[in-house]
Amino acid sequence: MKRSKHAGSATHTARGFFRSLLFSRPYVLGLLLLMSFTGQSATEPAERVQSRTQAVTTVVLGIISYTRWPAPPNPVRLCVTAPTHYADGLFSPLLLQAPHPIKTQRLPLDSDQLAQQCDVIYLGEVSNAQRQALIPRIAGHSVLVISENDAECSAGSAFCLQPRGEQVSFKVNLDALARSGVRVHPNVLQLARKLESS
Template sequence: MTGARERLTGSALSLYLAALLLLAGPAFADGSATSAQAQQRAKAVTQVVLGILSYARWPVEPVPLRLCLVGPTEYADDLIKSNVQNAGQPMQVHRLLADDRQVAHACDAVYIGKLDPGQRDRLFQDISGHPVLSISEADDPCTTGTLFCLRVGDQQVAFEVNLDSVARSGVRIHPSVLQLSRRRAVQP
């Protein structure tokens, strides 16, 4: 009797596992669609970031431009692979820890991922007074030190501009980029 019960339990377990695999199949397929969407978003973010950088002017033009990724990022994978800007100028991309005190001297631009408020405050204290362009990936209100705040959606990547931070940064931004941010912000 024990052998029959073990066969029945084994058969039930096999059926249960088969049902789980059948149900998980669409989830795996959906996961690959989600992966493809994330990859598409990363490419779109890269194009927007490279576009912003190409319309920025530093007091002394950096060659190569040093872009630093700070904090955990969701869409920066393609930026890491970049070694030239849209205009063909050389660019170096590397990651720094959020508490690295050399950010202001090692970076011409920072791409900011998710940081806690204390880390953000320290970062902006460190770059304050230095010509460092900052772009935030995290969904923040674009009020605390960041020059550009990305808004990543399914259909497009938009951005907001903090004009006060731009004025204080020492980096000049072409007026057409500022106009573009206003137009994109109006679109749904």
């Protein structure tokens, strides 16, 4: 199927936005350059998995760096839950050495700690019912949810990654973001609108 010219342009816009974000934050760029990615999927070539993993890491770290919590966490507690395909880069121990450190842990989807121990939840492969069930469990806590696999972005995640080839763009659910209790820089939201309209 032929991709539209605008879709390709929007994906490059996302990549360029977060690339410029990283250059404005040299410590994150340095961490990304030092990371090695080992995750592979049985249904995808290793090269594509590695490229997507790198792209996911860039986008997720970019979103986190533009997010503000009512009480700034130190470190930012990033929790990965449910089966994931592209989250390996988020587990680099180097993220803890950054000026704004990120501590990543994997928790089961049914864990009671998701609300109390996480500032960001990276949500892997789940059903819509499971995604919806997570919402009341984290209500009242300042938790940003980023979904790896939610094409429609209508079931509770604030940000939804959209892999396209070797690139990754994203959608934003403004209702879910408003409920999350965190604030995200307007430039990120403007980019999301541009990607969705392309």
